[in-house]
Amino acid sequence: MDPSITSEAAIGVRNPAKLAPLPHKVVGPEIFSEFSLKDKVAVVTGGDGGLGLEFCIVLAELGAAVYAIDLPAKPSADFEAAAKYCRRLGTSLEYRRADISDSLRATAILEEIANNNDGRVDVLIAAAGILGDEHDVEAYPAESFRKVMDINCGGVFYSAQAAAKIMKRKGIAGSIILIASISGSVTNRDMKWSAYNVSKSAVVQMGRSMACELGQFGIRVNTLSPGHIRTKMTAQTLESDTKMEAFWASLNPLGRIGAIHELRGVIAWLSSEASSFCTGSDIIVSGGHTAW
Template identity: 55%
Template structure:
């Protein structure tokens, strides 16, 4: 074995089979389960863009439930939504010490985001988790007639905003030297084209996020900062509900596009997000995780 090779050790070591072997050699050791400890986010701090509602808020809550000290939700509205306020109250009532915070900011404003990241770092003295979930989708538009400004608007939020959010957290992770996990929310639309949907700007932006995640993972690996992308399929949220109200036929169309035969629930992303954010996924970086009911399998 190369002398330059350094064996990584879990902060919960010994775990797994090594724990069993050690216990066999020492009868004074009482076996205990550590698997759920690996998923715990105790005392960790993170930011979630697009955290005012929908998938972003769902993910922020999951991080708090897993024990995070503080999760900062970044979003454009000056005041948080009613759903966010109720979720903050829910977190407080859980009594595990987690805090859900809200900050109004435009994710396309790189300088302001960096400033906010610095302020959070100064206050919390750490940064461990980033979920870049802010994104927009424009109406069906013929790719040959797509207006320049509309295309740029989508790219500014879905690509630039994702990069700036990742930078905001990553700079603080590097500052404190504890590593961290950056999760970029892409979409299955980054690797497939939604049939009969003229979404050239959205699909293009999500493809860019996939490559952004791989590129950042390769640059930041030696800093112990992991970067992965998460690609959801069709998920039912209040935003998609409004879309489906105008085109009710799409519910059946989307449901029949995967082997499970339905669209997803927002809570079905909770587990994978906590896994990616936690010590249970410490050897996972540069990967794209598909959660789409098997849409890609057909």
């Protein structure tokens, strides 16, 4: 475990006591330094667009060198714009093509990134996933089910597994964040997404299991479960049914669908030492959807 992360750290209430004998020392807030990822290496699967790309930008803004892994041969125009923005910040955002549902490829690409960065991977966000086709449960095609599970479950596991190996080998008290969904805890009302729901439930249990195994090495594993968020993936459903947005909005106390940027804060917290005592948790950001 990183020896700097202890209950004796001179931050919070301990900081004023530490500074009391130094009345002339210039002081500033400590909270922002807890969120810093300066000199850290972060990897985001599914980072070419949507939630994954937003997470990449957050990590870069916190100072990390960021690598996005996704399937397209070339990154999207949105990604290229984000990469230019990151360079202007003085950080970096690079793209790597890989199918993380292939365990060997997932391991190879994480190892390649680590080898280019003094053996380091400090943060992994496993955000790659698909919704899959909508089918009646009794008629759900086996091939469609396997595809959803291969990506949403297998791909998450293989990338997290590879990151954990690197962190353990290097002695890094890293953070692994698995992107689940409220669909892993509750069922999407009136939607026939049984395979997706099963896969996200598996991700939540995966996070708890990994956290229990890896905690002894200082490696934290948490899951993030967004509610209904407007993304390119959900836009397909919303555009095909004009009443769907109002229906989804009615399912949470805030009465609206979430925006991608509303996950930035929780990603910053989970990725950094600000959440150093949080592991094995499923963080739900749903506008209160699951409170009812």
